Amino acid sequence: MNRxxxxxxxxxxxxxxxxxxxxxAEYEALRQKMVREVIAxxxxxxxxxxxxxxxxxxxxxxxxxAWLSIFAYRNHPLPIGHGQTISQPLIVARMTELLKxxxxxxxxxxxxxxxxQAAVLAEIAKSVYTIEIIEPLANEAARRFQSLGYDNVxxxxxxxxxxxxxxxxxxxxxxxxxASHVPPPLLKQLKPxxxxxxxxxxxxxxxxxxxxxxQPDGSVTTRQIVPVRFVPLRGGH
Ligand code: SAH
Numbered sequence: 435m436n437r438x439x440x441x442x443x444x445x446x447x448x449x450x451x452x453x454x455x456x457x458x459a460e461y462e463a464l465r466q467k468m469v470r471e472v473i474a475x476x477x478x479x480x481x482x483x484x485x486x487x488x489x490x491x492x493x494x495x496x497x498x499x500a501w502l503s504i505f506a507y508r509n510h511p512l513p514i515g516h517g518q519t520i521s522q523p524l525i526v527a528r529m530t531e532l533l534k535x536x537x538x539x540x541x542x543x544x545x546x547x548x549x550x551q552a553a554v555l556a557e558i559a560k561s562v563y564t565i566e567i568i569e570p571l572a573n574e575a576a577r578r579f580q581s582l583g584y585d586n587v588x589x590x591x592x593x594x595x596x597x598x599x600x601x602x603x604x605x606x607x608x609x610x611x612x613a614s615h616v617p618p619p620l621l622k623q624l625k626p627x628x629x630x631x632x633x634x635x636x637x638x639x640x641x642x643x644x645x646x647x648x649q650p651d652g653s654v655t656t657r658q659i660v661p662v663r664f665v666p667l668r669g670g671h
Contacts, residue, residue: 456504461495464507468494471509472527481527484535488557489527494520496578497548516568518665520548521610525643525662532631532645532659533606535559540601542623544594544667545610549575552587555608562587563601565594567668593669597623604628611667612641616656624648637666 456464469489473480481489495506498520502512511519521529529551535541539559543552546566552575556562564587566572572591579587590598594609595617602623609620609632616632624630627650635641643659 456495461493461507465490465494468507468509468523472523475509475524476527476531479528479531481531484537484558485527485530485554488530488554489523491557492550492553493582494523494550496582497550497553514548514571516571518547518568518571520550521664526551526554528660529608529610529631529643530554530558532643533608533629535606539605542598542601542604542607542620543610544597544608544620546572546575546589547610549578549587551608551610553579553582553584556584556587559606560586563590563598563604564588565590565592565598567591567593593671595619595667595669595671599623606630607632609633609667610664612637612662612664613667616644616646617671621646621648621654626650626652633662633664 469486495503498506498512498514505512509523511522514520535558537560541555541559541562543555543562543564546552546564552562552564566575569591572589576589597619603625604623605625605628607620607624607630612633612635614636620630626648628648630646632644633641634644640661641664643662645657645659647655
């Protein structure tokens with residue numbers, strides 16, 4: 435069967451709504467393969483054991499629209515509606531690795547989206563606070579956390595630029611939308627000795643993943659890690 439024919443057949447199956455879902459064992463095999471691909475693509479910054487275990491466990495196919503679930507274990511971003519995307523697994527691994535999480539950590543995520551990254555964080559850290567500005571995405575993610583039993587994840591609808599002051603300070607902060615600058619409220623809510631990972635850059639221009647470290651004495655160091663492409667951080671700031 436040539437590729438075009440396969441693609442056309444597949445498209446027709448999707449169109450007529452008769453895609454047969456894969457079995458749990460098939461998803462599991464694809465998930466293992468995705469994690470191996472992520473490790474291979476990580477080069478000399480491979481994800482640690484706790485991240486590998488988390489990504490082997492979290493069922494990414496439950497975080498994408500049903501019609502895309504068969505593509506969930508490709509190392510690609512995918513659309514999740516409202517013009518937003520679930521991040522590429524390689525980037526999820528890289529950002530999580532940069533946070534150097536410990537199991538007692540309290541983590542803040544800005545940009546819940548599908549909830550996949552928050553679920554990976556929740557497998558490793560003690561608690562995750564995640565903020566999403568688009569209400570239907572936030573509600574959908576909250577339902578997912580509940581049905582998948584992630585009771586250590588707390589969700590909020592709002593502009594994550596301002597963080598979650600009542601729950602601060604955080605051991606680690608992860609921003610999953612591109613900002614033009616490090617949001618000062620987030621820096622304030624980071625514990626001394628804590629780490630923040632944030633993509634910086636203008637929308638549709640080259641953005642860089644930045645590692646921001648607050649030293650125990652309160653001083654801040656910033657390091658540019660890799661070029662990335664994220665949807666812009668929205669909001670009124
Ligand atoms: N972490 C997500 C992917 C994030 S895509 C996942 O694992 O699926 C970026 C998300 O950030 C989008 O859902 C977008 O709506 C959200 N976002 C953008 N600006 C925001 C803001 N100011 N506050 C909170 N969320 C924001």
